[in-house]
Amino acid sequence: MTTEVRVPALGESVTEATIATWFKKPGDEVAVDEMLCELETDKVTVEVPSPAAGVLAEIIANEGDTVGPDALLARIAEAGSSPKPSAAPAAAKDEDKPAAKPAETTTQPQARTEPAEKSQEGKNNMSGKSVDVMVPALGESVTEATVATWFKKVGDAVAVDEMLCELETDKVSVEVPSPVAGVLAEIIADEGATVDAKARLAIITEGATAGAAPAAPAKEAKAADAEKVESPGAGPEELKQRSDVEDAPSAKKAMAEAGVNRDQVTGSGRDGRVMKEDVAKAASAPQQAAPAAPAAVPSQPRPAADAAREERVKMTRLRQTIARRLKDAQNTAAMLTTYNEADMSGIMQLRNEYKDAFEKKHKVKLGFMSFFAKACSHALKEVPEVNAEIDGTDVVYKNYVNLGIAVGTPQGLVVPVVRDADQKSFAEIEKEIGELGAKGRDGKLTMADMQGGTFTISNGGVYGSLMSSPILNPPQSGILGMHKIQDRPVVVGGQIVIRPMMYLALSYDHRIVDGKGAVTFLVRVKEALEDPRRLLMDL
Known part of the structure; x- marks a missing residue:
């Protein structure tokens, strides 16, 4: 016996949605109301919970597909049932294809490739090819987004579906997961950049390990140098670093909801950025004495000195x-x-x-x-x-x-x-x-x-x-x-x-x-x- 998973109500004026992310794959066990996937409409993200407990037997609509109201998304079988072998998500289908395109597959030590390696996840053929990370579907009327935060840097190892960066549109924040396991070879769209709906964000070397990661591109090195001199003035170095690091929007929201102070959270992201899961850890940890307040920065007559005590944050699209x-x-x-x-x-x-x-x-x-x-x-x-x-x-x-x-x-x-x-x-x-x-x-x-x-x-x-x-x-x-x-x-x-x-x-x-x-x-x-x-x- 199988249970159908269909598109939930989207609103009277919304006629279609795009499959943004599947959080489960065929064969995974699911509980009642456990989130299966996320849909994106013109302005908001819609979560699709599981209507029954069992095993995800088949995915009908893959990531990136456009679906209408009440469209069939997947089927759930009773626990113990086996999923249909043909129902692999789109990402898995791509991995099964032979590496036929020379532009994508190479064994030479070129700028964006690494030698092929076997994946620890049990994949039989990891080609070492360069895989583009694209802007996910933003909705029919949304034409551009802003890169808010990168949670990985060039050379970092990434797992399938691990969050790479966060984009902001007029109404919602959109998380960008990694389409494959490997190493982040190049970041194309830096933080603060405005990208269109079909833009390329980064390149991942599939199957590579962190030790075999390519050197950071020249523009990454320049960006790193720019960060060092971005904050003028003679304030403490740690203050300058702190003002340059912007926490994830989802983390800011979580801190506001939990009433957690930024100083109580240890960031695990790039350059110490606070991520959503860091806030959850801090909120669940036993309350400790508040850290001593830093010594007040003395007032300086020169305007440049005040810059070290200021924080410039880009307005969210909302x-x-x-x-x-x-x-x-x-x-x-x-x-x-x-x-x-x-x-x-x-x-x-x-x-x-x-x-x-x-x-x-x-x-x-x-x-x-x-x-x-x-x-x-x-x-x-x-x-x-x-x-x-x-x-x-x-x-x-x-x-x-x-x-x-x-x-x-x-x-x-x-x-x-x-x-x-x-x-x-x-x-x-x-x-x-x-x-x-x-x-x-x-x-x-x-x-x-x-x-x-x-x-x-x-x-x-x-x-x-x-x-x-x-x-x-x-x-x-x-x-x-x-x-x-x-x-x-x-x-x-x-x-x-x-x-x-x-x-x-x-x-x-x-x-x-x-x-x-x-x-x-x-x-x-x-x-x-x-x-x-x-x-x-x-x-």
Whole structure:
């Protein structure tokens, strides 16, 4: 009996994906939900887990193949079954081919080749040929990437599927594994280089050993020399070296999530770079006393001396995209912000009264976001232009509410979407917001999770913000900014009382939303928050 592995849901607007990496080969045992392979769409990476336990019997779609939704990827047999001999992945098929091309196979001591050797992995014929490392599939609309980090240097031995380098695109980081075992003979695209979707990154001498590695090319030597003089000034040598070494983006993310300080991690990558697995080791190790802080570098009158205490880090493509989109919003929309404040005592009293019963029944905590989601949904029905967008010379009114929730992650700001929020209950909204927030922090959001929003809520209050003017999330015409709840004196019934107050900010596109509509929207949100019974009565 076999179980089929098919392409998971990719999102309503995504029609195809590319097989990026197979983590298993035919004959390997797999457990339920163990990751089999990784697909890449236009913007995100999709993991494909095993639907059953057993043995990977056959791989249907090889690395580099383009597949559609629900396409057959592989078959899993019951444990004890033998895989079909014809189902070897593409890499294995290439190894079985006779070495017929003189350009690729040579036994002469030329620049990029080594004598053939037998592999310790049990391969019968290791030719010593030069194998190109190419940019993996980046997605249909992604045309280029930036080489972020090399984890190997020329002359290092590499194993099959061992990570060589990491590329960055607009939305995701792409790891580049080694297609064969051997020695890294040449790095063609250095760190910081921008490469297209079909570029060559490096050359590996297949089957060679580290001792037989060729000398580093001239440009590698020049790059090494450049590193020594890149940091001007008279600061300590170790500071200069530290500023030149950039850790892997995946490691930076892991450190942020685990709360691990960079000084607690020992890097195993090139030049001491920290890799993801190094962070995992540091996080699981017993806590030790923090190392003594280095002596402060005395202030120098010469500007050159300050350079040794500075660190220059290239912006990730995600951060560049965020910067570009936010600036485009300011340049395109006639953006204006109106403010109000809400007395949160009604919601806080309601939460305190029902939070235990709510959590017991629905298995999720009752937070503030569901109240804001419902309040905005009601207000958008009354002021539909805030829920609309401009398309050329047309205004498109949305008769539904897909609510974007801005989430800060170690990689940057993302806005997953709660679809049909106006049709969902408080419990459904709380559960979905919790799930989307967790996926955002773990870097698991898909394009489908972030598409189709009609209005956005941004909660700067969780970071302590008392007041701000949020920037629109194009092509939307409105965004609500929540802020910190703070006790303030207010006048109620002619008396000065202390109440938990929150400033509210609505930024809107004045091209289609008039001041009257914007103020009316914010007043309706305020009324619903101050008297939550209005939500139940649809008022």
